[in-house]
Amino acid sequence: xxxxxxxxxxxxxxxxxxxxxxxxLERRGFDDANVALAVESVKRDGFLDDAxxxxxxxxxxxxxxxxxxxxxxxxxxxxxxxxAICSVRDAERPETARLDAAVAKLFRTRAxxxxxxxxxxxxxxxxxxPAIYRTLRARAQAEGLALATEG
Numbered sequence: 059x060x061x062x063x064x065x066x067x068x069x070x071x072x073x074x075x076x077x078x079x080x081x082x083l084e085r086r087g088f089d090d091a092n093v094a095l096a097v098e099s100v101k102r103d104g105f106l107d108d109a110x111x112x113x114x115x116x117x118x119x120x121x122x123x124x125x126x127x128x129x130x131x132x133x134x135x136x137x138x139x140x141x142a143i144c145s146v147r148d149a150e151r152p153e154t155a156r157l158d159a160a161v162a163k164l165f166r167t168r169a170x171x172x173x174x175x176x177x178x179x180x181x182x183x184x185x186x187x188p189a190i191y192r193t194l195r196a197r198a199q200a201e202g203l204a205l206a207t208e209g
Contacts, residue, residue, distance in 0.1 A: 061088040061096035069105050076101070076108055077136020112137050112145035122160035125153045127184020157185050157193050165197075173198065 059067075061083055068074060068082055076097060083093045100106045112132050119128065125146045132142035160183055164176050171179075173194050180190045 061092040062099050064088065065096040065100050066105065069100060073111055073114065074106070075111050075136040076106055079106060108137055109141060109145070111135075112141055113148070116145050116149045117151070122156040122163065122183065124156065124180075124184030124186060124189075126186065130184070153185065153189065154193075157189055160185065161193055161197060 064083060064086055065079055068079060074082070079100070080093055080097055083096060084090075088096070097106065115132060115135075116128055128146045128149075129139070129142045132145065133139050137145075157180070160180060161176070164171060164179060177187075177190050177194060181187060
């Protein structure tokens, strides 16, 4: 089997980034020259597109996570940091909407959760600290509460 045929077979199974495809072809024992030719060939034919991968990855996420986490996950998959930032910035669902969904789910599943604990959980999901505290303050004001602090 040629490197191009192996690349097409891998891409038929699932969408991959260029870095992921290169790594998988190298693991299958193809030399660097054949891997490079195969990757260039499938890119030229439109079967490999990192920008499209990034857009579909960001828009296809069902779990509400912050921009920082989305960017990190894309970079981990081999997407250029600047391309990842652009894909996240242009996402159909802005970070504020994802943050609102995450806050609603947190308090729906753990109704007695303190605001500092909620803030830490949201930070782990990759939301920015200022956005988290703006959202939690607005929630507390809407409920007529002061932000509680843990002792």
